[in-house]
Amino acid sequence: MFVAFILFLVVVGTLVFHFWSPYWLTPVASNWGSMDQTLILTFWVTGAVFMAVGLFMVYCVWRYRYQKDRKAEYKPEDKKLEFRLTLLTAIGVVALLAPGLIVWKDFVTVPKNAVEVEVVGYQWGWNYRLPGEDGILGKTDIKNISDNNPYGLDLNDSNSKDDIMVQDADLHLQIDKPVKLLLRSIDALHNFYVPEFRAKMDMVPGMITFYWLTPTKTGEYEILCAELCGTGHYAMLGTVLVEEERDYSNWLAQQITFENALAQNRTILQLAENKK
């Protein structure tokens, strides 16, 4: 009696915790509400299975608890029952998987009009680069990295000159504009994750990974590194602001291009040289 009761409390308590506790998904701020829908579908299907199997077990523990004069049933197999349960489970699994794969197709298919934004992770912070007026990001190579050129841009690539550098500052995105985030790391694995956007992807040195999203709610969101990247991993936070078009354009106008940054650096270096 006692055992069945406590087990009952554990099973039902799980459900109670779900309804009673305030913890749940953050409000979504991107087009990936579809991920939430598949998640919530899975939550209720698996939740129902958990309750059904759990409560059936509790019932068995109570109903068939030891009695001296009871003899257990002897029935090694029941092919029909086993087949039905297998079929039912298979149907359930397909019902969960199919919508998931449909959303996955959206996730891996980047819309043609998506603007490219490069995110460069390093131990332990974030840099960003926008393509500038020509709409093309200049080539990069880790080997070009120097104090003067923290992104490792190819100086001979004319596309890099107008690239806009957002270094150790907040990233701004325009609302309702699809962006393709090109993810790059110069040292360790990192992962660009904004809980409200839902999406995430590792950043791997030597590769360019990507994902896309459309921000759908203005506001300020925290960027988290979601792949252990060394001692400073937990402090590798950043901020992304989703803005209306006007605010976004104002911000963009204040950013400097790679060419300007190089020139500035040269002037600083020159000044330093002169002082000597």
Place this chain on the structure above:
Amino acid sequence: MPDEFGYKIEAKVDMAASGTSVPPIDYVPVAERPEQELYHSKSWWTTYVFSQDAKYIGIQYTCVATAIALVGLTLSLLMRIQLAFPNLSLLDASVYYQFITMHGMIMVVFFLTALFLGGFGNLLIPLMCGARDMVFPYVNMLSFWVFVLAVLVLVASFFVPGGPTGAGWTLYPPQAITAGTPGNLWGIVLMLVSLVLFVVGFTMGGLNYVITVLQARTRGMTLMRLPLSIWGIFVATILALLAFPALLVGGIMLLLDAVFGTSFFMPASVSMGELLQTEGGSPILFQHLFWFFGHPEVYIVALPAFGIVSDLISVHARKNIFGYRMMVWALVIIGALSFIVWAHHMYVAGMNPWFGYFFATTTLIIAVPTAIKVYNWVLTLWRGNIHLTVPMLFTLGFIITFLNGGLTGLFLGNVVIDVPLSDTYFVVAHFHMVMGIAPVLVVFGAVYHWFPLVTGRMLDQGLGKLHFWITFVGAYMIYTPMYYQGFLGVPRRYFEMYESSYISTVGLNVFITLSALVVGLAQIIFFYNVIRSVLKGEKAEKNPWKANSLEWQTPKMPPEHGNWGEKLPVVYRWPYDFSVPGVDKEHIPQNVSPSEVAGAKVEKT
């Protein structure tokens, strides 16, 4: 004249004399190979230290694995205190990352793998198969001592300059061997050497387990009469023999990258602002090798637990396991599928996104045989006569925990739901439920069940129940809230618990830590119970749980060297003939011949 099984060869003569073509019902065909002579120890060293008796090696494995698990447990409690009470400044970030790494590796490899295969494998395989020992006792002894060496190397990494590696138990390059990670010089090298040693030691033991099951079963013990414990350990060992080489390869190559500056996994990259000399390696290749081992590893831990729990549930519910053949096939199918799902750990690792379709599909297919196992456990309880003994309690706890952890796997396996949840506390909760707490509950159930076989004494049932309730309910309260932290997006492996601006989880965190401390301390009850019972526990009667499998049918309990005395047992049935209609006895051991239970209406097995 009786042969080595004590089997009267005259049976054949009777058959000819009576003139019928039907053999007498007790007749079992002769074994294909004669019995080998048994190794006998000659000195104190070869009896108590370098023992070649599988039962003894099993206990040695269990003790060493448990000792290192206590280190792993302590690390986890210290981490939990740090997370909930950062003001105490108990750990700094480096130490925290070293602890998560060591906790993970210790628990998965050096505790659970070693305990289930080395510990229970050695104890149960020869006894349950009706063999006198493993087929290669000397190699078996070597296996254990190489394992001890691996553990010592692992522990040594706590004492080298820089301390143990803090790369996470997945040891991903490049950061595992670059300057931003603690223990990137000595710690990582010792970790990799320790893993290589572990694989070497395991391979020797693993060959033994597989070959003993295939070759040394007693007469009448067909594969489809093996207890599910043996099936679980057998399939898991095959997985391990095929999966560990991937770890060995990955480990050695990473070792070369770390020590000799090769670039197997190292791309051109920067470390602390300095350009490294490496070029052309692929960090993702390491992840593929790691998870090609790492995913089967989950089942290497889970399948023995599945098997053992099936036997516990049947014995203590006094009912045959429901759907035995389906249970065996489910184990085999899960084992096979586990080799083609590995990249579901890498959905957001930057591999080609089209992989997602394949690995999500294979991963969700695994849910079907796994669900069948859960149904069959519960259906075994249905119309049983359930003794709520301590092993049965742990079994029930396991079913709830595994159900919970298994179902949340459907979130993470379904690629697009993994995108928001991966690398969050949802993952931490899922894998602790499914391959941490669930198997550990089985370990405890199994210890309470087989303790009398090993020591001849019973563990105290009252203390056992107290231990069960605190451990099961407490562990459930640790991990269920973590799912919700994961829904919120709280990332794992953060030294300072991330506070979502949406809603604070400070209270939840403190609650989890307090639960963890209670569960951790409750294990003292268990160890007190074990020590007290070894010394002065109640003497166990022979076959105290009235089980059918062979390990309880030895002439002496605890079984002596060679297990079976003069004659090997002959097996006539599966181990699940409980509550058979037509006989008064509630259970019919595997070595009871049909003529002794003439009226039994058993189904042919």
